[in-house]
Amino acid sequence: MQELLKTQRISIAVLIVGLLLLVGLMVRQAPKSPFTMEATEMLAHMPDFEHVTVAMADKMKTDTNNYIFVDLRSPYDFEVKHIDNAINIPTAFILDDEHISTFNRYLENNIIVVLYGQSERESISPWILLTEVGYSNVKVLLGGFDCYDGDITKCNPESAQYDYAKISISGALKSDSNAVTAPVKKKKKAIPVKKKKKREAEGGC
């Protein structure tokens, strides 16, 4: 078994590789991205988030030990009118260092942060962003400040306020006074499910 000789070489080579790996692991920087959640995870968890209704908000706003309202609107709008005990952090500045430390403090103290904008929509993207960077204690005020302020039409925004199908069909029927043709039919498109091609297939050798 003379081939067993010269094992020093392997040991040295393996050790060099091992060392390189160690150096690599140490040099390796943690990814800069502060995101702790992938978009897909966020999407999967979205139904779990319970939004804050105005009725709940009325109780919460006095309970400052457990809840804090964050007004995402401009300082001007905030000055004009805001929810009691709310703090003002315009959307553009939510990731500023001072606000991040504020959010961190709330997270540590288990204080629920309720975001609101003028409409509910304004708080949606900030909520997604904050949740994804790790603030699981952030919630959204249903209907936004409009609803809180008494505009009940804004309180349930995603409900259909018109009978879409009926309006478009009745409209079409009316327009089609001779009643020769059927109501305008929308064309539904069959969308072929197309997977993105991952790899160009080209012959081996």
Place this chain on the structure above:
Amino acid sequence: MQKRYIFLAILFIAMASGLLFLPDMKEKSQIPVDVFLNDIHSNNRHLTSDEIAKRIINGDPMVFLVDVRTVEEYDNYSLPGSINIPLKDILLDDWAGYLDQDIVDVIFYSNDDILSEQAWALCKQLGFKNLYVLDGGLNTWFETIMLPKEPGELASTAAFDLFSFRTGASIYFGSGSTAVAVEAKPVKKKTIPVKKKAKREAEGGC
């Protein structure tokens, strides 16, 4: 000699098992967080119903409407030429070819603009381009386009112009009261997925 081999084997297994214990440091797929925040803050993603109606009527091939509501709601009513991607499916690979491209303008809509805003935020953070949201969703669409309100006597000419446009549009989209039947023409859609970096153009070694 044999000892040295055992040592090497142990070293080798240790290196291999190191892979198993690596902490999860996978790169996230999101765009940098400040870019994303900037996108959130700038409001140019919101298109009004008038703008979109105008573009559809003009046969703008760049308009690509995506209904993010449920299948039932979509079947009940949807805008002409729109496709249905329920919000829960929005990130499936099947749709990446439609959403991750830089040819057409993808316009999300739902009953209001909450679901569509969520769809926008989820897709935007992955770096997809040309994403828009129908301002106010279908509710505003019906309020303005399908059932336009006549402005008061004292309103400006612009308001009347807008009203006449909306009346025309409502006919186009199958509502309104005049006797002109207009076929709702679905917009032609073209989707060419964004070309990813040349992956493996090289022919395989052997």
Place this chain on the structure above:
Amino acid sequence: MGPLTFNDIISTEWNYVIALLIGLAFGYILEASGFSSSRKLVGVFYGYDFVVIRVFITAVSVAMITLLYLDYLGFLDFSMLYVVPTYINAQVVGSIIMGIGFLMGGFCPGTSLTAVAIGKIDGMVFTGGIWLGIFGFSEAYPYIEDFNNSGYLGNVTIMDYFGINAYTFAFGFAVFAIIAFTVASKIRKNIKEIQY
């Protein structure tokens, strides 16, 4: 971030130089490990010399682990590496043919080239055989095209196909390698040494 030539870190003009250098190192390592000797190669099937198994499995395992580490450390995008497309029917038949060819010829294409380089006449004849084989295949291509392209699965990897984690698989392969080496040296001890 690798692969370098794909990400335009190295321009394509350097491709051929790189190819030459890689080939050089490849040829050198194969020859130095003894792959230019057909009797040494075939020894693996008769138990008198396990050099093929040892080199081959060590190489696959080391390369796999290194690439996975590189990928993890962010130097390389593992998903951009070329994956041989799978044509399951053609590949099974092809590899069976190659297995028999290995026993008859005592080389595989890469090693036969190293044999040619050091003047082995059987290596040259073998290379000539490969040549004729490819030529024959190309001429017969229209008749076997359907079979050649049957069973296409795309550029699938083990991870895609079996749904196992790459790291787990690499670890399993490393364990398998160590077991294979131990078994090989056990067998080797019990088999009469052969002069070649």
Place this chain on the structure above:
Amino acid sequence: MEAKNIKFRHVYWNPYFGGLMLGLLIAATFYVTGRGVGATGGTKATVVKIVDVVAPEHTENQEFYSKYVDEDKNPMKNWLVFETLGILIGAFLSGSIKGRVNFRIQHSPKITSKTRLIFALAGGLFFGVGSQLARGCTSGAALSGSTVLSLAGFITMIGIFGTAYLFAYFFRKLWI
């Protein structure tokens, strides 16, 4: 003969060292080029080139060749051809350093040189056909393929070695 054998029998590298080096080389190849090493590809390119020179129309009409021949595409100007050249040079370097370069036919004492050559030719033929079917030979498909965990690589690897073990008995005269 015997003396010569002894002289260069054990000057080969330790197989594990060779494997380690080969593994690192393959990893480096993937790192630099995004694909693995190969051996049959170069040979194929020469085949295509020769056919192209001898019968240009034939290459155009025949689908298998036309993939590799184009107006401005020279089959010889191929990554793999240069790599093959490199293999030849590299092996020659190693061989000449260790004094292994000489013209000879290596075969088992039980068979004649002629038998050896006939079987070598047959083996080459098999490999030529097999490598085309399998999209790669031992180095391209099995070695580089399994490194990136491709299914095809493992199929080829298991296929080649499995078959060889199964049929080894029938060819024992050639080797032992």
